[in-house]
Amino acid sequence: MSGSRPAPEGVDPNTPSSARIYDYALGGKDNYAADRAAAEKVFALAPEMPLMARQNRAFLGRAVRYLSAEAGIRQFLDIGSGLPTQQNVHQVVAETAPESAVVYVDYDPIVVAHGDALVATTGNVSFVRGDLREIDHILDHPDLRRLIDFDRPVAVLLVAVLHFVHDADKPYEVVERLKDLMAPGSYLALSHVTPDPHPEETAELVEVSTRAGAPWVARSRAELMRFFDGFDLVEPGLVTAPEWRPDLTKQVDPDKMWVLAGVGRKR
Template sequence: MPLPDWAPDDIDPEIPSSARVYDYILGGVHHLDSDRRLAQQITALAPDVPRSGRANRAFLRRAVTHLVTEAGITQFLDLGSGIPTVGNVHEVVHTHNPDAHVVYVDIDPVAIAMSRRMLADTPAATAVRGDFSAIDAVLADPEVTALIDFDRPVAVLAVALLHFMPDAVHPADTLARLRAAMAPGSYLVLSHAGNEGPPEQMSATLELYRRTPTPMVLRSRAEIAALLDGFDLVDPGLVYLSQWRPDPGDVVEVRAFDGYAGIGHLPAASTPQ
């Protein structure tokens, strides 16, 4: 089957992509038959997964809004940004501060191709292809450093990213490298799928995600909290997605597959007494 005109020529249409599956779950249009089949199989086994995907996207919007309006952050590095869909980070940010800088980073070629097309007329934002597990290359990328000044506070977003990072790639070490590169006053935004859902559904869902290049890794709340070591948690701490500063009128409920969300603030180094 020929690829659609938005898809790069170097992808295999028979191999589903986690980014494109997420796009389908959120109601986007940039996915292939293999992605739709996998998303439908996941939903049949675990009906709460699409709702959790939408809850994750809503958390991203609330977190970014907080950082740009209340914390005064003017630069955002979105790691594992995914395929553009409704409520992209730069759209949320630029609603409040049109001069703020946003850099999207993803390993998926479709995500970057679509992001770059969307951002063609937006000089304050760009998208680069990069790998979280090779974070030094991301931090040194000329397109990243053209928009992000790591000597000033920055918000690093790792939203629905780290549950695609196995222990073998040492995500905590990568986060420590990021933390060392961030100026005091910076923030880390994190959401991560937990491991507390129905065991049968979770096991079956994990097996389906093994068909993609980025299998999922579910972690406990304690393991997720450890990924925020070195940061001070912003109130209300590490909570379920819908519990992180819900908007007035939001229905706050927790269901199977709802992950955890939190924002860490990097304090200034303490002065020895």
């Protein structure tokens, strides 16, 4: 962590983690020197990255409120959830329907340890350690099977995670696998870094991040729309994160927001 506490078993503090880099961008303290060093290399090229992280987190909150309060969803599967912070999914849905089931999934053992502590007394919320690239392992987990019934509508949240899944790991097939399980009337919410506003700068950022040990991939609007095959996009469609049903008092310059976000309803 940012202090002097030793790393938990199974955690290499010298290898950057996307979850801990995201935590650092949000102003959190559950990160190591390697995470901060990798993040600062990216921030040096794109100072708007911390703002994008905050706006991405705000999109998650607005999407979950919509899904719970307006769409009536009572089951949430948040894959690539990252470290618990303010306004987690189960806290947001508790405002509308505290009986909702929420399953968080992340591959980082620190995330799961913090998550387990957060929901230790909550029977309808669970943290599962799993990697999106091994989707069947996640879907077979007993906690997920206990809480999520795919015969009923469910919201699958893939917020700021698919850009860590390279094409060789078959991201479209992973989303298709999830879609096939989801009942009609289910929802997919995702956000993803795009190169569309600044392709040359984005390519440089990807290269710097890869060298720093935190590789990711940017995808175009057309590539992101493929994830929504079989879904009808909820208004306003696939837009920059702060433009999705905004509740902002101050407009964010879309040219400085390289994250597209959207919510789709399965037909």
